[in-house]
Amino acid sequence: MIDPLVSSAAEAVPDATARPIPTAQAQSRATLADVGRLAGVSPKTVSRVVLGSSNVTQETREKVLAAARALRFRPNHLARNLRHGSVTNTVAFVIGDLTNPFYFLVAAGIERELAQHGLMMILAATDDDPASEERVVETLLKQRVRALLMVPIASDQAYLEGERQLGTPVVCIDRPAHNLIADSVVLENFEGTAEAVRGLIRAGHRRIAFVCSPASLYTHQERLRGYRQALREAGILDPSPWERLEDADGPTAEDSVRDLLAMSEPPTAIVAGNNRASSGVVRALGNQFEKVAFIGFDDFELADAAGISVIAYDPAELGRQAARLVVARLDDPIGPPQQIEIPTRLIQRGSGELVVPLD
């Protein structure tokens, strides 16, 4: 294991000639006591200076500050936090898949909002493995994180109930928790998708496909509901031929689109349920939106340059709101759980609405 405190065996060699360049630690970190000794005051007085208490003479304060600077003193927050009931100022954000740019934008929003409240963000990934979720969370709780922000992966978050009762706020992002009273921030999945599909219908489309995977996700189910709802309103009661809801291990969105286009009555428009599906659709269609209209859920880099219409939202706003919920919950642990919906809006760039359907 890693242990930097184990001094190297250098002293065993009386004359280490081939000694490498940088030096290891000579002295250890200065403590309040060290500073106090140098300044000729008690550790407590140093503490007062560090904490900015007013009950210190200007003269003493300067002496102490000089000593602190000389010794490169840096207060030990571990000790401080222990003393104060093990309350830290780190908030954990537990993500499934770190490589999804979506979550990083969320993380950016969280980081920024938390920083404004003196809180730091610790990032932990579960690699989309439900089993590792509890393990990761457990590790974080041992570190006494102040609150937990998470994109729930496991099918059950009941294991957090005890912790919640102990006062650790839990805020779920993108999907609600299962079997746990927790605040959550989600997208306007249903309405956003329904509105986009309604737009396609208004443009004359009837055969509208929906491509998405994995189908089991809360977000995708909501979007699917929105899709179906809009079609139902238009009198299309069975959209199933155009639904492609493959699961993670099945065919990719790219395959699904090729499959759709090969149908005897191919769809005239495609809606992608998430940004990964969007990538697949774009690859399969190769920018030929004269043939098939396309709207993706979730904006992406250069979608504007490519003229692709999307159901967009602000991922950073998701993070910001979640962080705000954390802060609010820390301020007031009591109070009914909240669910915030982040609005989506259709950005029309040509791929979805300017198309004249073939039939």
Added chain:
Amino acid sequence: MIDPLVSSAAEAVPDATARPIPTAQAQSRATLADVGRLAGVSPKTVSRVVLGSSNVTQETREKVLAAARALRFRPNHLARNLRHGSVTNTVAFVIGDLTNPFYFLVAAGIERELAQHGLMMILAATDDDPASEERVVETLLKQRVRALLMVPIASDQAYLEGERQLGTPVVCIDRPAHNLIADSVVLENFEGTAEAVRGLIRAGHRRIAFVCSPASLYTHQERLRGYRQALREAGILDPSPWERLEDADGPTAEDSVRDLLAMSEPPTAIVAGNNRASSGVVRALGNQFEKVAFIGFDDFELADAAGISVIAYDPAELGRQAARLVVARLDDPIGPPQQIEIPTRLIQRGSGELVVPLD
């Protein structure tokens, strides 16, 4: 300020009828002593069980584990770490701009590699503000992070020298540190760019532009050097008319490209120095690579679908290597500083090499 320990004023109201739904913390967290009391053993024995010491009867162990489970005991790592010399298992990654997707991918690589060594990643942003770098780092050091990973923003990291001597590894990412002996992981900026430009020259291009900002960055300077080197090899000694190295507040890459195209002798090929510049170029050119060839530094989502050639590398690998340096340095604090170069490779997708120059 935030303080969840402040109990609500509920007890002042004898009969709180309009009480909200969830409950606040009833009891506090169990400690080793609590578990010991319940199991009828000393705290030390509980500690032994928790740490997995062998010198405990099977019977005692089970009693203790049962008690721990009953009390939902969770070891306090703050106390543990304090006891052990304030050595934590969190490593900080200090980034300038969180919204740059490049850094996400780096962070993902870091997180993954660190996790394999039982280390956690704490993310902190400086918002590309050199002045806030030291402040942010200082805060992190108070938390006693085990090591520091950073993308240096400030023009001087000498303030970390003391900390380095105390044994905190510092690894710089993407650019080397200034005035500080530290390990670093950088890209093959010079060679990667030179090779790409050589390719354009081989394809017959002579008027090759370089668009990038801000010009002051180490990475961009290296890339610029590579660009000039390749041109020099081809006998083009003064590329300055085609260099567009505007700084952050100046015109955007998009503007620069329009400007270039409006020249009396416009470039036949453009090289972008980073992914932001690439976006700008793509927007300005609008995919018309028949007119002007294009190669960007740094791959991006859907560059493949758009057929854009890039100088690519693996950002996650950057992170992984950096994390590995941290771990190595923790194992062996002595040893000469290392600089690792992450290889780049030219991915030809059509925008750069299949073009027939106009002249």
Added chain:
DNA sequence: ATACTCAATGTCAGCGTTGACATGAATTGT
């Protein structure tokens, strides 16, 4: 039977900090 080993458990102190409380000196009021 006596000393000797060893395993299981306990006692204690201290990691660095700060709240509660104590002390002593200077200042104030009357």
Added chain:
DNA sequence: ACAATTCATGTCAACGCTGACATTGAGTAT
């Protein structure tokens, strides 16, 4: 001039944990 107040500073204990060391009792060797 003397108690009352204020202010700067100090003493002490405890946050939760675990290394160093002590203790106990059972088993083993002579």
